[in-house]
Amino acid sequence: MTPAAPQLGILGGGQLAQMLALAALPLGVRVTMLEPDDQAPARLCATHLHASYTDAAGLDALAACDAVTLEFENVPVAALTALEGRVPVRPGRELLERSKHRAREKEALRVAGARTAPFVVIETGTDLDGALVRIGGPGILKTSELGYDGKGQARVSDEAGLQAAWDEMGRVPCVLEGLVRFEREVSLAVARTPDGQVAFGPLIENVHRNGILRTSLFLEGDPHEAQAREIAGRVAWAWGLEGLMTLEFFQLPGSELLVNEVAPRVHNSGHLTQDGSSVSQFEAQVRAVLGLPLADWRPLLPCAMVNIIGMEGTDGQPLEPDWAGIDALPGTRLHLYHKAWRARRKLGHVNLVAPDARILRERLAQLERLIP
Amino acid sequence: MTPAAPQLGILGGGQLAQMLALAALPLGVRVTMLEPDDQAPARLCATHLHASYTDAAGLDALAACDAVTLEFENVPVAALTALEGRVPVRPGRELLERSKHRAREKEALRVAGARTAPFVVIETGTDLDGALVRIGGPGILKTSELGYDGKGQARVSDEAGLQAAWDEMGRVPCVLEGLVRFEREVSLAVARTPDGQVAFGPLIENVHRNGILRTSLFLEGDPHEAQAREIAGRVAWAWGLEGLMTLEFFQLPGSELLVNEVAPRVHNSGHLTQDGSSVSQFEAQVRAVLGLPLADWRPLLPCAMVNIIGMEGTDGQPLEPDWAGIDALPGTRLHLYHKAWRARRKLGHVNLVAPDARILRERLAQLERLIP
Known part of the structure; x- marks a missing residue:
């Protein structure tokens, strides 16, 4: 029906690969992923090449796809070398080597004209x-x-x-x-197709807890969105992005944005785009990597996300979210990753959509009380 | 994490099963489906028991699930008999035997107090x-x-x-x-959990072409929704529904609703609920069948759907939709089923979400021109 079902390869099979595959299927795209973990979340909705990231047969199978992308930046160099010249890997090697290395990344951000701490x-x-x-x-x-x-x-x-x-x-x-004294942390994703179409995700406000993302929030009309897009677009062009990357920023009191770090992929802060009635960040990455038409993906409604992280009580026992309470709160949407519980592990998230910003904030406060 | 991942069995593996599985996974639910077609769309995101609907080993595997549901009503009696007493099948045998038999269905509708032609x-x-x-x-x-x-x-x-x-x-x-002179055709789904929670989908307006659904439309505040809910609720209780069923209605000039027919499952007209930022009909069926908490699933935004049906030109060649045009139209979301082209076959659908009813109608008219 579509011009032959495109095949997308993914290095990695965790929850990001799972959600990429869930977004790819309705586009008519088949997903194959290479992942050594036999309990990889993505196995439930993608073909699972169950082998190490440098396995020759596994890499051969990825090389047979139309394009390869990734869900984590620490891809072994040997894997990239094995794929080179056989299949487009997006983002490409140079960008990956930069974004997985903090010093190189910061230097390259400055060269691209983005400010950092x-x-x-x-x-x-x-x-x-x-x-x-x-x-x-x-x-x-x-x-x-x-x-x-x-x-x-x-x-x-x-x-x-x-x-x-x-x-x-x-x-x-x-x-x-x-150390930077900042007012808030925000993030924004940018995608670019191989033929140079660029599109942006929404500006998202993030709150961390113990170094792990706890909540993300999208509200219409954020006054810093234009600045974030300007920086993200500049870096995407300077770095020759193919695919999607997410920039995390510190917003300073004078309202300037410093780039904190760059992830060459979908990002936990963008999960809320799954349920605001626009294209999700996952669909945006799939489209960008395969060169499918792309437009900005900004939710049509205010939305938020709360991570479900493995928490333990003082007795060392897992602390469960109040599942019934989550279900009873209007506008919640559950996203579980089918992973075994482990302390500090990301196990799922709850998205929340609301008709306006005031209701969203009220319900978000309620939702946070339901998730330890 | 959740109280042990629930296992849902499905009789049938077509696009409805595929979309049920896509909705089940984020809830932490695993899906197993029994389907003889080796190219069944649901195989891409569910465990595929590749055998006839009456295969003993296949039915044993379904019997090991927490509950079994279906994506088509013409389930062989032998399959239901084999599962009886081993696993809840929802909707149950009595309701299925009614809804797959037009005469019995109409008689049972009248007994429940619903009017028919x-x-x-x-x-x-x-x-x-x-x-x-x-x-x-x-x-x-x-x-x-x-x-x-x-x-x-x-x-x-x-x-x-x-x-x-x-x-x-x-x-x-x-x-x-x-023959009934009607003003329009509408549909509405109702779901009921085994413990008697009832919830409703939105009232949806449908337009058929050559006997096959062409477009569906949801607009806020339809004045006939209350009447449709009243009828659907009455039938759900009278028939002892467990799971989800969809009623199709004729709306008469005097604004009364006659029930045309009942499908004991999600329905093509409800596909638009996938992208209006509420729970989808697929999630509603999964929740109802497994006894998970359930609330009304009414989109938060105006939305519509156009079916992609295998159409052929005068030369017998497939007529392709204008894929680039669909992608370029704001608010469209593609849902392809990974099925080979065949004349009159349902191959996918495009959902459309818009910020208000006027924009929705304008874009729907454009979308219809892009899909033969």
Whole structure:
């Protein structure tokens, strides 16, 4: 019916791959994913190549797709090398190597004309000397690679603390970032097709708890959206984006936006786009990667999201959300990932849609009380 | 996380089963379906028991689920018998035997207090005598079983024509229905959980073309919704519904609603509920069948649907929709079923969501021109 069902390959099979596959199917797109975990959430709605990310047969199967995308940035270089020249990988290798490496990412953001917090790259012990002075005071030491959800980070306020934190991290390459006094954290996604169509997601306001995203909020007419789009568009063009990426920003008191970090994919903060009656971020990534027509995906209604994270009580037992209460609250939509419970693990999220901003805020406050 | 992932069995694996499975997964529900077609659309997002509907091993696997539902009403009696007492089948056998048999359905509707068009049950040749007089003029002869999308129907205006039509149908049991002058066709779904929670879908206006649904439309504040809910609720209680059923109505010039027919499941006219930011009819059926909390599912925004049906040009070649045009029209959402093209076959649908009724009608007119 459509010009032959497109085949999309995904590196990774977690909940992002699952939701990409759920968005791909109604477009007539088939999904194949490579993922070593036999309980991978995406196996429920995609063909599962059950092997390591560098498995030759698995990569051959991905190479037979029309395009390959990913749900996490720490893709082994060997996997990208094996696919090179055989199938388009979107985003491409250069962008991935940048976004999975904090120091390179920040430098590339500055080259693209985006502002970031002050930072110093720490590669050898001598880089520690005077580093706190150069960032203008206390800061956060972050590993350059493999950090996420607050892992691989330490707050430091003096030289001794900095040295201790770096020792603790095994003296791996790090970035020392200056602390930024910000009013709020926001994020925005941008997608670009191989032929250069660009489209944007909505500006979303995010609240973290213990380094993990807790709630996201979209309201119409955010005055900072234009600035965020301007920055995201500039970076997308400068970096030659093919596919979708999400920028996280700090909004400073003077209302300027600093880029905190970039994820080369759909992002937890964009989950609320599943239920606001527009295209979701997942559909946007699928479209961008396959070169299908693309337009801005901004919800038609105010909406929000609360993450369901594995929480334990003082007795070490899982704390359950109030499922009946969630179901009873108007406008809620459950999204569970079919993952076994584990402390601090993302297990699902609840989206909330409301007819206006006032009702949304009221119900969001209620919803937050139902989810530990 | 949730109290053990519920398992839902489905008899049938077509596009309705596919969309039921797509709605079930985010609720933490796993779907298994029994379907002989190896290209069944639902295989892409559910466990596929690839066997006949009466296969013993297949039915054993369904019996191991928490509940079983269906996507078509002509389920073989042997399948229902095999499941009896082992797993709840919702809707249950009695309701199914009624809704798949036109004469029994109409009689049961009247017993429940719902009005229908005048009709005469035709079982033997003598039932033909005076039948047209009893229904008050010309009518439509319909087979009691196995008719759908305009198949198994013939318009008759005199005794000779009636006799010829019945001969043509192989003298199987039929219903002769009186022609009704109606202003429009509308539909409404009702769901009931095993513990008696009842909830309703929106009132939807439908336009058919050659006996197959072409477009559906939902607008806020339809003045006939209350009457439709009253009838649907009465029938749901009288028939002991567990699960979801959809009533199709004729709206008479005096604004009374006659029930045309009842489908014991989600219905093509309800597809627009997938994208209006409320719960979809598919989620409603999953919830009702599994006894999960349920509330009315009425879109928060005006929305519409246009079916994509296999159409052929005068040269017998498939006529393609204008895919680029559909994508370019704001508010469209594509839903393709991954089925091979065949003339008159339902291959997908396009939902359309708009901020208000005026814009919806304008864009719907544009959308209709893009789909042959």
